[in-house]
Amino acid sequence: MKREGNIKISSENMMPIIKKWLYSDKDIFLREIVANGVDAITKFKKLVAMGEATEDGGEYCIKISVDKKAKTLTVEDNGIGMTEEEVEKYITQIAFSGASDFLAKYEKAGGDGIIGHFGLGFYSAYMVSENVEIFTKSYKDEPAVHWESDGNATYSVDDCDKNERGTKIVMHIADGEKEFLDESNIKSLVRKYCSFMPYNVYVGFKGDGKDEPLNTTQPLYMKNPKDCTDEDYKKFYRDTFMDYNEPIFWVHLNMDYPFNLKGILYFPKVRNKVELERGKVKLYCNQVFIADNIKEV
Template structure:
């Protein structure tokens, strides 16, 4: 077993992370799922280069709530990590593995989301303990378990994980029990992850039975992996555009018209700009633009547009 201190410049980094890393602690779920998507996309990229010759298999990301155990777990079947990777990307805060990967495969890695390296540590905003269990895609790799209780000290050792990828388990602290409610997790996944390029699964589909909703045995897929703005206008019908608008704004009338944007200078932007029907001044809502970065929701408050 390896023990050590995480490479930070101050022992007070965790209180800072817990209170100030992001303005809203719900962002932690977006960051963890985005990292899982990154790991999945990295493996697909390596496979396209012939650097991974195994079976990709089930590539979806799973988010599991265990209210009785007090845990929330995010699992991917992506690239995984070796002990050296954990030392490099987890034990040295703010060293971004995504940044390094993009630089190496920059012509074919546009789908890699993270670029700062702090996303994983947002888990400590809502947790009293975080565990990583991971197995790298590399031949002969040994599975690694990393555990930290929110202090700079961690433990790392070999473990018995047999499936490729990474499993991150959060023991939710007493101030954030809301994140042990499936309904709350579903809401956040719909908000931040509804258009991610890899299927995200959480909970079970429900059916109405005997006067109430009951879980079925079918996994619930949260997201649509190919939103309309990522497709070519030639491949979309007017009905496709209208359906996507109603998916974003249920209950609204059909828009008057729309513009499919594709800008590559001075920045890269694709999107669909809808012009809704306005019945009165009361209907006007300025700056009602949903902004996504690599299909991850960022904000719906974009001033000056």
């Protein structure tokens, strides 16, 4: 039976603000939704490692699909999934962090790899969507859940027939945001924001054995410097910065005290002062792209 309720925010006037001003770039919504899927998979893997859940042998991955006729963009993971109680807790309470709650419970098992705040990140979908649906099945033996809201501070929730563990988010793209129904554009956004995420990310997955992920789950900067060759560094530079001139040299950063930092600092060949001033740092957190204009670093 369908249940209805109000999204728990401090004021109904907050929802238009979230939809329009949550992030400076609208396309960041895709990073947020995919990052939530990555978190869900990481949580499930931790439960498996602790003996609290059982693997099914499938590939951990994120699948993104576009349906132009239905005007939908769908992101699906095979992570931990949610019960109805968890949907109420993590979705209807904006800014409540499912990641923080999970870490508080399992911090002794190590919290590395959990990315962030599910509440606000999920609602970034409304920057480009007129309606959003969630279909989710928990790893627990409980009914699958369907949640839906048009972003006006109300929602409905009922059971659904989803059989496989994980969460599927279906975004009904608004009329003025049709660029997000272009599969080639979605692929470009995945390469920009999700290129180093720790699980394979597919766009237009067909399941015919020929599907190729758009990301690299083990970027060079995560490896031990002694295991990297000069050619590895040069190729990573070309692929990451789209510069086919070889860098002058590079420094591989690999430290865990007083904070954890991994990266590669490249010194490119520059032909003029303008190119020198254009130098920048690409910043990632838990392999999720944050920004490429951090001049203060």
